[in-house]
Amino acid sequence: MKLADPRLVLLAIALAGALGFALPGHATTLLTEALILALFALSLDLLVGHARLTSFGHAGPWAFGAYIAAGQLLVWQIPLPLAVLIAGLATAVIAIPVGWLCVRTGGVTFAMLSLAFAQLGFAVVFKWNAVTGGSDGLAGLPRLGLPAGREVFLLFVCGVLAAAYLLAHGFVTSPLGRIVAAVRENEQRAEALGHDPRRIRLVVFVLSYFLAGVAGALYAGFAQFVSPELFFWTVSGHVLVMVVLGGAGTLVGPMLGALALFYAEHELSALTESWGLALGLLFMVVVIAAPAGLMGWLRAAMGARAR
Amino acid sequence: MDPLALFTLQVLNALSLSALLFFIALGLTLIFGIMRVVNFAHGAVFMLGAYCGVAVQSATGSFAASLLAAPLAGAALGLAFERSALSRLYAREHSAFLLVTFGLALALTEAIRLVWGADARQTELPEALAGIVFVMDEPFPVYRLLLIGAGGLCWLLCWLGLQRTRLGLLLRAASQNPTMTAALGNDVGRVRAMVFALACALAALGGALAAPLLSASLGLGSNVIIDAFVIVMIGGMGSFIGTVAGSLLVGFAQTFGNFYVPELALGMTYALMITVLVLRPGGLFGRPE
Amino acid sequence: MNITRRPALAALLAAPALSGISRAQGQPLKLGVPTAMTGTWAALGSQVVRTCRLWAKAVNAEGGLLGRPVEFLFEDTQGVPANCLRKAQEMVERDRVNILLGLMASSEALAVMPKLADWNALFISSVNGAGSITAEAWVPNAFRANTSGPMGARALALWLRNSPQTDFFSLSLDYAWGRSSVETFEGLLAGIGKRSIGSVFAPVGTRDYSSFITRIRQANPQALYIALTGDDGTAFLRQAAQYRLFERMPVVTETVDMLFTRPAGDAAIGLVGGSRYSFAYDHPANNAFVARFRAEYNELPDTYDGEQWQALEVLRAAVLKAGATDTQSVVAALRDLELNSIKGPLKIRGCDGQAEQQGFVVRVARREGFPVPAPEVIATFSAAEVTPACRASNFT
Secondary structure, eight states, rough: OTTTOOHHHHHHHHHHHHHHHHHHHHHHHHHHHHHHHHHHHHHHIIIIISSSOOOOOOHHHHHHHHHHHHHHHHHHHHOOOHHHHOOOOOOOHHHHHHHHHHHTHHHHHHHHHHHHHHHHHHHHHHHHEEEEEEEOOOOOOOOOOOOHHHHHHHHHHHHHHHHHHHHHHHHHHHHHHHHHHHHOOOOHHHHTTTTOOHHHHHHHHHHHHHHHHHHHHHHHHHSEEEEGGGSSHHHHHHHHHHHHHHOSSSHHHHHHHHHHHHHHHHHHHHHOOTHHHHHHHHHHHHHHHHHHHHHHOOOHHHHHHHH | OHHHHHHHHHHHHHHHHHHHHHHHHHHHIIIIIIOOOOTHHHHHHHHHHHHHHHHHHHHHHHHHHHHHHHHHHHHHHHHHHHHTTGGTHHHTOOHHHHHHHHHHHHHHHHHHHHHHHHSOOOOOOOOOGGEEETTTTEEEEEHHHHHHHHHHHHHHHHOOOOOOOOOHOOOOOOOOOOHHHHHHHHOOOHHHHHHHHHHHHHHHHHHHHHHHHHHTTTTTHHHHHHHHHHHHHHHHHOOOHHHHHHHHHHHHHHHHHHHOOOOHHHHHHHHHHHOOOOOOOOOOSSSOO | OOOSOHHHHHHHHHHHHHHHHHHHHHOOOOOOOOOOOTTTTHHHHHHHHHHHHHHHHHHHHHTOOOTHHHHHHHHOOTOOOOHHHHHHHHHHHHSSOOOOEEOOOOHHHHHGGGGGGHHOOOEEEESSGGGGTTTTTTOOTTTSOOOOOOHHHHHHHHHHHHSSSOOEEEESSSSHHHHHHHHHHHHHHHTOOOOEEEEEEOOTOOOOOOOHHHHHHHHHHOOEEEEEOHHHHHHHHHHHEEEEEEEEOOOEEEEOOOHHHHGGGGGGGGEEEEOOOOTOOHHHHHHHHHHHHHHHHSSSSHHHHHHHHHHHHHHHHHHHHHTTHHHHHHHHHTTTTTTEETTEEEOOOOOOOBEOOOOOEEEEETTTTSSSOOOEEEEEEOOOOOOOOTTSOOOO
């Protein structure tokens, strides 16, 4: 059974959901946040790993989705599951014009454009006090529409993550997904075959932003709080590190990378004030020692055993 | 205030800001253009330069010494990092550089806090530089004039270096076609090491020059890095003239924007970058990839 | 001795030291401090942390609190609300902490406060100045021992009654604290017979203040009000001094902190402002604290050192009054609690948790015996004069 077999992944997610009933409360809460970040990283992998469009602005859709969800919870009392879906769709809608502008470019230009849009989002949310709460953000978001209890919430997050994974996996293995890969590998040839690279990339972009918006909305329901820091480039940097650390292009790798980075940072920051130094050095070592990220290392380990 | 005096003052303000931005942007464009590396740690190196500058000035009492020590420290760090970490990654994907420079930024920021503590550090300018000149009856700090001069001098030296020296020729060739340059028998590896060291030296020098205005503090690094990226992208990656143009554009936009429309100032730089990149993806003077 | 989040490990490492220093026995009382130990706010966070350590040492040497040694759990949030929520939650649920202190950014406090009821925990603010914390955002388990932003502006305005300047211009940063500080100050001006001739807000992250200095010069006010702290305050003071701005007009501020006046050097001389806490306040309790602080750290206590100490003393008084450490008992004891703190007489209001206390105005000057310009107290105002009405963040 391959490492990235979808059945295995779904099983793992289901197990994680079940863990909520076994773990102590605070550990369940941590796991919930980690899985939301896994979804966030999964969404970025579609762009970075599958379409090879490195984005420095993925905090944009994440925060946008979070704020849209916050608005729905606070103002219209919309139950969270529906709010998450609506937030994702709203993010997808805004991804169309943003994406259209971004996918005309590639490489570092694409990265910087996406960064610029995310920072623009930061500026707007920061200043628009009346609607967004400005620099203090919006607190006390009610967690509507779900039975109480963090175990239930964890199950909900697992459900959304599983659905998102199936969607992403389905896309990647679909004919359209294969065309994306073709465009990635050899744009000119794909174009010669009649595909419009820009339109193809736009599709991935919108899908990626949709899932990121969903992740952000989940986060708003989880933390019951949103603030402009969610847009900041440090968040974009973080999720990008998760993807690269885990192994871009594998879908599973970035999810593992998210879990790894989240727990590493959490434990390190509790252990020492100089966690930044330790983490920084760790990145440098990992990137040199494990070129294909965690997935590459795991595969090599499994492959070696198989021999 | 007399409108002409106001305008002149603002122009001088903008030029001094542009000069400061130029130092950090120049290094970044060198790294972008020649090595195609996105250097997340550039802001942290700038910060290191500020701290080193203040430390050396406190110890020796000489501002000039700080302007020598800071770029040396930057170059040393750059060289060490390039040789030990960066050079192993050239054959790999861009994302590898991302991770490794991000790691350097984190590690360096914390190292600075460990060495110098959490409080901001400062020293006083030497008498000669702490004065003012009167521009149309309005006081303007001598130090800012020095900054403008330093920026201009740096620009001149770099331009001459690029145009008139063999190293400059090598750099220009390597930025246009690294494979060919290597095939022609040049040690591209050594070029890369020198470029990275030089870029870090410039960033550190920028930090030391900024310290009298800003003082050395832990927030410096993350603050300037985005502005630096914006300039390089607007001007065009790897383009020397583009960096000059970008620094001036951003410097003037921020200075005049802060004066006339401060409410919009936060988003303005990004709106500017989006506009430029959408109309000219390679930046004003660069080439699209 | 590093007090870490893992009590077992800390105990192992510190066992020899503990037995020598502490005469307290019984289950340690754990106090949670999720604050900014690294990042842009690290300078403030380090004040909070070192004062907590000093207090723990002092309290444990006297037998602890209710016979139990106090133990601080420090966690680094970098001033980011998401991190603060995560760390605070873990402290409460994993480490069974029910008392939280030292939260750094107002946004962090605002994120945590709605959760206090669910966690059955209480929070005593020592740093947060936002008016909303004891007004719109107030929750029963949250208290503020420190001087709030509006209180600082109020003290300053009261002192300005006797100043000759009438036309004021304001500068701050464009975010919650900056905006509300200027708004409060401008609101107070009319009441003292002065007026505002304008204001400007620099975008967050501004490092070059030259165009703002030019703008201020163009407005040509008789005095300048600034609401800046940390690196922003230092940068502005240094740059404005380079433009000789202060030769034209005096500058006043909502809060004077040595952490931004010290790096500004001579540029800070003449700065007048409200002071949330000053080592220079001549009062037996404060002098004792300053002496103890200097003995330990060879430095004068700054704003957040003093505020943190005050918050901890408030906690101690409440715990002793309640005779217990569970949340509901301490919360009940905190309401209408009166004590004498290092800042003078203090009363924690029952209706919104704000500590009614004196307001100080200080001036930064070159003083004998001080290597750098330091603040001196030039006015003191009673609690009744500076504290806003219950659950109000302004003075109407």
